[in-house]
Amino acid sequence: MPDLPTPARLEQAVCSVVRGQEPVIRRILATMISGGHVLLEDYPGTGKTTMAKAIAAAISGSVFKRVQFTPDLLPSDILGISVLDPRSQEFRFHPGPIFTNILLADEINRASPRTQSALLEAMAEGQATIEGERHDFGSLFFVIATQNPVEFRGTYPLPEAQMDRFALQCTLGYVSAAEEVAILADQVQTHPVDQLEPVVSRDEILELMDAAKKIRFSEELRHYTVALVAATRSRPEVQLPASPRASLALMKVSQALALFEGLDFVSPEIIQSVAVDVIAHRLVLAPEAKYLGQNARQIVEDIIAQTPVPV
């Protein structure tokens, strides 16, 4: 596979493990390349963990860690803790699981808001300040958080401000019967993720991240991006509309996605294809709209259909 460009190689490797999820995988990888983080809202057993593992396995020299969030999880369980070393009579810092390249924060909405905040602050800053000391996470730091649908029991819904820190929210959903049969066939002897050889190096990923920033984004599409996000602010059914952070994320993810499409510029279809995933989870609907059965994804789809697109 060395003759393929880096994005395609990475994509192919992950897809060989996680079956039937090509469009979602591409978006998740693009988010990683754009420097954002992903929130997967999904039912248990749909392959969230496998995907995170596969991404980590495909990148050589990357560290993958997983934190299972529970109601009694404390911030220090994620960030790390200083412990007194009896021999040297000094405090020694034990880094927590957050010191990694790819972090799977499983069932993030089962932890208390205090712990959630600790993670999300770190995510946004790319660093953590623990006991007055600053710790950088390094250049490749990608969080895949999963949460169960909010109606599930024993969950603390993420505060709106923290939802905004995820560049993208998407769902894997159940795959088709044929794909599920293929999954069974794959896993008769071993799990394919265990056999996945690294296909790209950590440095190549960093190069990709640089390349994504250089994808050209025309003035007109900047206006279109802003128009889409700003449209949420004039909708009566939206109580808390999307922030400029959403416009920024939409631009960055679109750029990275263009890289995966093999383009060196962004076209309006690319923006349209991720706009729902980037914008919808940031909106808080007005109660009356909620009771009428509207949801944020529908509203964003509506906005896309109504906002004149440059042609």
Next chain:
Amino acid sequence: MTGNVIAAVLLAVIVETAHFVRLRWNFDDHGYARSWHLSTIAIIVLLVVFWLDDSHRSLAVSRVMGWLPVLLFPVQFTQSYGLQTSIPLNIFSFFARQRYERNLRHGLQESVIKLNFGNAYLVITLVASTLGEQANPYFYLPGIVLLIGWPMVRNRRKRPAGVLFALFIATLFALTGQATLHFATSKYSYRGKDSGSGTGLDAKTSHTQIGKLGDIKVSRDILWRLKIRKGDPFPSLLRAASYNRYINGTWDTRLPPGSRSLVLDFQDLSAYGTSDSEDYYLIRANADGKEATLPTLPRFSIRGSVNNKSLLPMPGNAASIKDFELDGIERNSFGTIRIYPQNPIIDGTILWGDHQSPEVPPWPQQDLAVIRSESRTVAEVVESLGLKSAPTLDEKLNIVKRWFDQNFTYTRYLSIPAFYDASANPTTAISQFLTTDRKGHCEYFATAATLLLREAGVPTRYTIGFAVRETDPKDGTAVIRGEHCHAWCRVWDEKNGIWKDFDPTPGNWFALEEQRLGKSSFQWLADGLLIAREDFFLWRNRPKNQLIISIIVTILAVGALIVIIRRLAKSRHVVHEHQSAESVFESNIRTALNELEPTAKKILGPRPPGQSLPQWLLPLQGLIAAPELVAEAITLHQKLRFDPAPSSKSVKDRLQSLADQIREQLDRLADAKA
């Protein structure tokens, strides 16, 4: 079209300013409904005003139509300045609103149809501009060609034949429209013109019913109302016009050779001012002003609807008139008085009864002539009655009167054909009336009497007017209706040197007429409405009342305006910048694929605003022979269009050639579809 340019420009400015200013109101359903109520009230008020005002009542509706753009302005205002882009349709119906509100109370869902009133307003304005007094049909043709032709030209690609064809169709539409409009206007708008009292009467010609068959239809509508001064007698006949030549059922005026034309025969009446600063018009040419305005003369006031050049009915021995609001009044040699009123309804006083007449003395050649076709019968009758040998005028008149009374029957059912049998003798209607049939209405009696008296050497003229029959001696009022139309003679009294009335019709004619017609059950309503309308109009027209009315109306209008403006000012909103600045950044880059959009639209239908060009063109790949062309064209288009990096010219050329190929295929497809 109301001819009020300033109002039109003001409204247009207010409506169009909405595009530039950010001032808006958040009208709710009640607000929209209120604007409609305001418009409805304005329409009703104006309809009533026009109905009261206009002598052609049938025109009131079309005049209101002309004002509709102004009247519906409140609704258009809510459309232009409301935060919503359309207004709910149910505001226009009281019942729909009731149902909607009831449903809301019961928590039922009801889908409300929304309407952009701007389109309706445009249509109303167009219709209004073709109606009303100022509407000019010459604007209509080029206007409609422009309006229809423009979209047709826009929708075609630039083919001269297509453009010409489109313009031809547009012209055809326009001509048809204009013809229809013209037809409708002539048929409906001016139909009521001759219904005004006296307008049906002409000073020069009177077409009689002599020789026609069947029932004479007469209207029972009130034409004139008289009020007699206390103690004065009622006039019995009010003359409108006299004629002196009879030809086969038609009476007209004939001047002696060498005199002025009939048009110039009308002379302005001389005015006479008395000491009590009242202005009179003297009816007779050489009258003594003092005698003609004596306070002892009997007088009555008369009130009715008139048109320009209406004939004013008055007694044959009228002396002078006063108090009429006229722009002009004139009289011809036959004593017929024609007026130019200032208002469609007039009111004034007529003085009469001094044994003089306004006509010039008779012209023997004209006023003694008997038409040849009747001369034999007339001569025979005069001979048999011994009319020529009767010594005095009064005796002659008595003989004729008595003969008619005893031997003739009055009827408005005509049974004498003009020429029923060429070989029979006599043949003309008057001859049959005199010799065989002896039945007829006043025109027969008057015409026959005129001819008989002329044969007997008395200068006589035929006169039409009204008989004063429906009187109320207690109040001193009289009413003249269409059915009181009458015809009689004016005979020259050589001894006194005046013309005087002679009515040859049997005296019981009106009683017979009443019996035959019977009473209409709704006549009182029509009378009441007419009287109320005329009286209100005259009351309103008095300078003092006019001032009061205009003050009251102004206060009401200003008050309503202040209330509306204050309420609007309280609830105004300023639309935030981002809403108006929402318009998408427009790039000036257009590729060959953009130019293809109108062609592709014929096959794919219009592109939704949120759908990008590649997505929209996607189905084309399954339709045309070379799908790879579309894919490549889309790629090149995206590069040219959205890549800020400069592209080479070869890309552009390649896309152009691809687009041309696709267009060719599309045209073929469209033809096949057609």
